[in-house]
Every structure is written in C-alpha cells, then in structure tokens.
Amino acid sequence: MIVCVHVGKTGGVHVHRVLREGGVDHVWLGHCTPLILAAETHPADRLLIGIREPVQHALSAFDARLRKQADWSPDENKFFARFPNAQEWCDALGSPEADAAFEFLGHVSLGLAHYFAGDYRSVLNRTWIYDTHTLSSCMRVMFDRIGLDVPIDNERQHNAAPSRPSVSNEARRRLCKQLVNDIEIYHELQPLTLTNQGAQ
Numbered sequence: 517m518i519v520c521v522h523v524g525k526t527g528g529v530h531v532h533r534v535l536r537e538g539g540v541d542h543v544w545l546g547h548c549t550p551l552i553l554a555a556e557t558h559p560a561d562r563l564l565i566g567i568r569e570p571v572q573h574a575l576s577a578f579d580a581r582l583r584k585q586a587d588w589s590p591d592e593n594k595f596f597a598r599f600p601n602a603q604e605w606c607d608a609l610g611s612p613e614a615d616a617a618f619e620f621l622g623h624v625s626l627g628l629a630h631y632f633a634g635d636y637r638s639v640l641n642r643t644w645i646y647d648t649h650t651l652s653s654c655m656r657v658m659f660d661r662i663g664l665d666v667p668i669d670n671e672r673q674h675n676a677a678p679s680r681p682s683v684s685n686e687a688r689r690r691l692c693k694q695l696v697n698d699i700e701i702y703h704e705l706q707p708l709t710l711t712n713q714g715a716q
Contacts, residue, residue: 526566
C-alpha cells in the first residue's frame, strides 16, 4: 500500500485521482501531516510525497487563499485588507504584518520545512518523491515501478502551471530570504524525485 502525504499546492488532487483510476491501493493523509509522522503511523508501507519550488509554492498558496474570500478568518480579512495582492505582500516582507503569513495563512504557512521536519532522512529510503514541475513524468515512473499501466488521462500534461500572481524579481528575492530552509530542503530532495531516480 502507498501512503500519500498531501502537501498543499503540489498537485495532490490530481495524484490522488491518478492513483484511484490506476487501481493503486493507497491511503490519503490530509494536509499538515509531516512525513516522519506518516512513517511512524504506517511503519511497513511505501510513502509518497510531493515537493514544489518554494517561491512558486508560496505564491500559489497565497493566490489560492486570496480566492477563498468566503472562508476567510477574521485574521485573514485583516491581512488581505492590508495586502490585496502578492506584490504588495512581498514588498512588505520583513515586517511583522507581512511575515505573519508564514504563521497562519493556509498553505503559505505549511512549506517543506513543516513536512520534512525531524528525522525525515531516516525514512527517505521508502519514500517516493514527485516534483510538481515534472508531475507527469513522475507519475509514469511511479506506475512503472508498481508494474501497472498509467491511466490514459495522465498522458496529457499535468505539470504545474506558473503560479498565478505576477511579482517582480525583487519580490521573489524577498521571498527567497524568507524561505531559506524550504529552499535548502527542496534542493536536497529534488535529485531524489521519481523522475530523477528513474525506474529502480
């Protein structure tokens, strides 16, 4: 069985559908579950988790929450009144008001450092990692390893589109400063993705 750790804004809904349509026995863990906790609660199973370039992830997560106005909390109402778009948010990074997004704002607050906390390296030997940037090829490699045909619907491109918000290079630089740990984790894990590891 495959235990899927759902990192928000990494194509998880698509992956879940492809696994289901492909007849793969799997369980789906909701948002917020760190990899090491999934490993402890499922000690004999294969793990699957997605990663995404952290700046793209943060911008996509910001946009996703911005578009869910009907579900905003009082704190989110105040936040988006102050920062109505990603550019203004990034311009203000370094201030307590803008930096608060990394504490409470949906998937912005749940980056790679959350999911890859603790002794996660001890379970990487039974973890399959897909990168949102190469999602379709990762799915092909995974199904090849399982020994099943990829569902036809996966043959079209499902790789992540660029995040919706358009921000300046300076804004991206500011985000990089905030996301140092996530970026380090991403660069560590990217060579271990299904696409880069191939059909082993």
